Amino acid sequence: MQPRLFAVDLGHLEQFSVVHNVPVASNNNGYDxxxxxxxxxxxxxVQHMENIQxxxxxxxxxxxxxxxxxxxRDSFIEGECAIFFSSIADHNTIHKLTPAFAWDVQMIPTYExxxxxxxxxxxxxxxxxxxxxxEEYKAAAAYLAFLATPESEEFWVSNTGYIPVTKTGxxxxxxxxFYTKQPYVNRDIALKSLTYTEPGPLTRxxxxxxxxxxxxxxxxxxxxxxxxxxxxxxxxxxxxxxxxDHLARFAKTYAGKSFP
Amino acid sequence: MRRAYFKFSWIxxxxxxxxxxxxxxxxxxxxxxxxxxxxxxxxxxxxxxxxVGFENFRTVxxxxxxxxxxxxxxxxxxxxxxxxxxxxxxxAIFVDRQLAGYKAYRVAIIWPYAVAAPAAGxxxxxxxxxxxxxxxxxxxxxxxxxxxxxYPWQAVTAIVIAGAWKQVAYSFIFFLAALQSxxxxxxxxxxxxxxxxxxxxxDLQLPxxxxxxxxxxxINITDSFTDSFGIVDTLTGGGPFRxxxxxxxxxxxxxxxxxxxxxxxxxxIILMLLVMALTFVQFRYVERRVHYT
Numbered sequence: 425m426q427p428r429l430f431a432v433d434l435g436h437l438e439q440f441s442v443v444h445n446v447p448v449a450s451n452n453n454g455y456d457x458x459x460x461x462x463x464x465x466x467x468x469x470v471q472h473m474e475n476i477q478x479x480x481x482x483x484x485x486x487x488x489x490x491x492x493x494x495x496x497r498d499s500f501i502e503g504e505c506a507i508f509f510s511s512i513a514d515h516n517t518i519h520k521l522t523p524a525f526a527w528d529v530q531m532i533p534t535y536e537x538x539x540x541x542x543x544x545x546x547x548x549x550x551x552x553x554x555x556x557x558x559e560e561y562k563a564a565a566a567y568l569a570f571l572a573t574p575e576s577e578e579f580w581v582s583n584t585g586y587i588p589v590t591k592t593g594x595x596x597x598x599x600x601x602f603y604t605k606q607p608y609v610n611r612d613i614a615l616k617s618l619t620y621t622e623p624g625p626l627t628r629x630x631x632x633x634x635x636x637x638x639x640x641x642x643x644x645x646x647x648x649x650x651x652x653x654x655x656x657x658x659x660x661x662x663x664x665x666x667x668x669d670h671l672a673r674f675a676k677t678y679a680g681k682s683f684p
Numbered sequence: 685m686r687r688a689y690f691k692f693s694w695i696x697x698x699x700x701x702x703x704x705x706x707x708x709x710x711x712x713x714x715x716x717x718x719x720x721x722x723x724x725x726x727x728x729x730x731x732x733x734x735x736v737g738f739e740n741f742r743t744v745x746x747x748x749x750x751x752x753x754x755x756x757x758x759x760x761x762x763x764x765x766x767x768x769x770x771x772x773x774x775x776a777i778f779v780d781r782q783l784a785g786y787k788a789y790r791v792a793i794i795w796p797y798a799v800a801a802p803a804a805g806x807x808x809x810x811x812x813x814x815x816x817x818x819x820x821x822x823x824x825x826x827x828x829x830x831x832x833x834x835y836p837w838q839a840v841t842a843i844v845i846a847g848a849w850k851q852v853a854y855s856f857i858f859f860l861a862a863l864q865s866x867x868x869x870x871x872x873x874x875x876x877x878x879x880x881x882x883x884x885x886x887d888l889q890l891p892x893x894x895x896x897x898x899x900x901x902x903i904n905i906t907d908s909f910t911d912s913f914g915i916v917d918t919l920t921g922g923g924p925f926r927x928x929x930x931x932x933x934x935x936x937x938x939x940x941x942x943x944x945x946x947x948x949x950x951x952x953i954i955l956m957l958l959v960m961a962l963t964f965v966q967f968r969y970v971e972r973r974v975h976y977t
Contacts, residue, residue, distance in 0.1 A: 487833065489833045489921075489923065489924075494813070494815050494816075553729075634942055634943070634944060636941050636942045636943070637937075637938065637941075637942035637944065640937065640941075640942070643923075644922075644923065644926050645925070647833075647923055647924050647925040648924075648925035651834055651924060651925065653925070669743075670942075670944075673725070673743070673944070676725055676734075677725040677726070677727055677728075677733075677734070677946075678727065679734065
C-alpha cells in the first residue's frame with residue numbers, strides 16, 4: 425500500500441481549539457457558569473474537520489479507530505503513515521517499539537494566518553476534596569509535597585513518559601541535562617507547548633459537565649460524516665445540539681449551585 | 685394434593701443465610717438502588733439528588749438513537765440465539781452419533797464457555813481486523829471492502845458471530861445431555877422400523893428435545909441482551925456511528941464513563957422490563973408447544 429501523510433485518530437476537538445484560541449463552549453469554555461452552550465460548530469474547528477474529510481477522500485489521510493483494528497500509532501510505527509497526533513506519553517511508547525526509521529516529535533500544527541497559543545493538559549488529575557479533617561489535609565499536603573520533590577518528579581517522568589508536574593521539577597531536570605539524553609530528547613516539547621503563551625480565558629482548560637458524553641456524541645457524528653452519511657457541518661451541528669442537551673441535564677443535576 | 689410444611693429451624697436459617705445475603709446484596713439491593721436512581725437526578729460525585737419523576741425515562745425514550753440501540757439489541761439477540769443454538773444442535777448431533785474423534789470434540793467444544801467475553805472479543809478482533817486478520821484476505825482481493833469502522837452491517841455481523849461463538853458451548857452441553865438421555869430403546873426401535881438417521885432425528889430426537897430447546901431459548905435470549913458487553917467493548921466500541929451500541933453497552937458508557945448514573949439507571953430498568961417481557965412471552969406462547977414427557 426502507498427504510504428499516506430496522516431494517520432487520523434478522531435480526537436481533534438480540544439487541543440485544536442485551544443491552540444488556536446477558539447472556544448469549545450460559551451462561558452469561557454464553561455469556566456464561568458453551568459449554563460454553557462457548545463460552540464465548536466461555529467469555529468475554525470469546522471473548517472479543520474472538513475479538511476480532514478477532504479484529506480481522507482483525496483488519499484492523504486487514513487482514519488484509525490479501535491473498530492478499524494488499528495490505532496494511528498500502529499500506522500505510524502509500521503510506516504504506513506508519516507505523521508500522527510497523540511499524547512506525549514506515546515513518545516515513550518514509540519521509543520520502546522523502536523520503529524525502523526528516524527523520527528521526531530513536534531508541537532501540534534496551527535493554521536497559516538493564526539496565532540499559536542498554549543495547549544492544555546489532559547489525562548488523570550489528583551483531587552483534594554472538601555469536608556475532611558485538618559489532619560487529613562495535612563497528610564494530603566505532605567503527599568502532594570512529596571510528589572513535587574525533584575526525585576519523585578524524575579522517577580515519575582522517566583517511568584511514565586508524562587511531563588513533570590511543577591516548574592521547579594522541570595528546571596531541576598533541565599539542570600541535570602535530563603532532556604539531552606535518549607530516550608528523553610525532545611520529550612519536553614510538551615512543556616514548551618503547554619507554556620507557549622500565558623493561559624488566557626479560552627486556553628486555560630475546558631470545564632464542562634458530561635464532557636465524556638459530549639466527546640462520544642462528537643465522535644459518533646464525525647464518524648457518520650466521514651462515512652458519507654451527512655456533511656461535516658450537519659454532523660457537528662447534531663453533536664452540538666445533543667451535547668447541549670447533556671449540558672442542560674448536568675446543570676439541572678446541580679440546580680442552584682455555582683462553581684467555587 | 686398433599687401439603688407439606690416444615691418447622692422453622694435455626695440451623696436451616698443459618699445454612700440458608702449466606703445464599704440469601706448474597707442474593708440480597710448483589711441483586712435486590714442494587715436493583716432497588718437503580719430503581720430509585722432512575723427517578724432522580726443523581727450528582728456524579730455524591731452530594732445529593734433531586735426527584736424528577738419519569739423525566740429520565742422520557743429523555744431516554746424520546747432519543748431516536750436510543751431506539752436505534754434497542755433495534756440493534758433485538759437483532760443481535762435473535763441472530764446470536766439462532767446461530768448459537770443452530771451450531772450447538774448440529775455439533776451435539778454429530779457427537780451423539782459418535783462420529784470419528786467425537787470424544788476429543790466433546791471436550792474441545794466446551795472450552796469456549798470458559799473464555800471471558802473480552803478475551804473472545806479480542807481474539808475476534810484479530811480475526812476481523814481489516815488490515816491483518818483472516819478477513820484481510822477479502823481486502824487483498826477487493827481493497828477496502830471489509831472495514832468494521834465504516835460499514836455498520838459488517839460491525840453487527842462481527843459481534844453476532846463473536847457472541848454466538850461464545851454461546852455455542854453452553855447450548856452444546858445441554859443439547860448433548862438431552863440427546864444422550866433419549867432412551868436407546870426408542871432409537872433402536874425406530875431403526876428396526878427402517879428409519880434412517882435423518883428421519884430419526886426429525887421425528888424422534890427433535891420432538892423429545894423441545895424442553896431443552898425451550899430452556900436454551902430463554903437463557904440464550906436473556907444472555908445476549910445482558911452479557912454482550914465485553915464483546916462490543918473490545919470489538920467495536922459501539923461504533924461505527926452507534927451501529928453496535930447495544931442497550932447494555934450504552935448503559936455502561938452513559939453510567940460508568942459519562943457518570944450519568946440516573947440516565948443509565950433508567951435504561952437498566954427499561955432493559956430489565958424488556959427481558960422480563962420477552963421471557964414472559966416465551967413462557968406464555970412458546971412453552972405451550974413444549975411437551976414434557
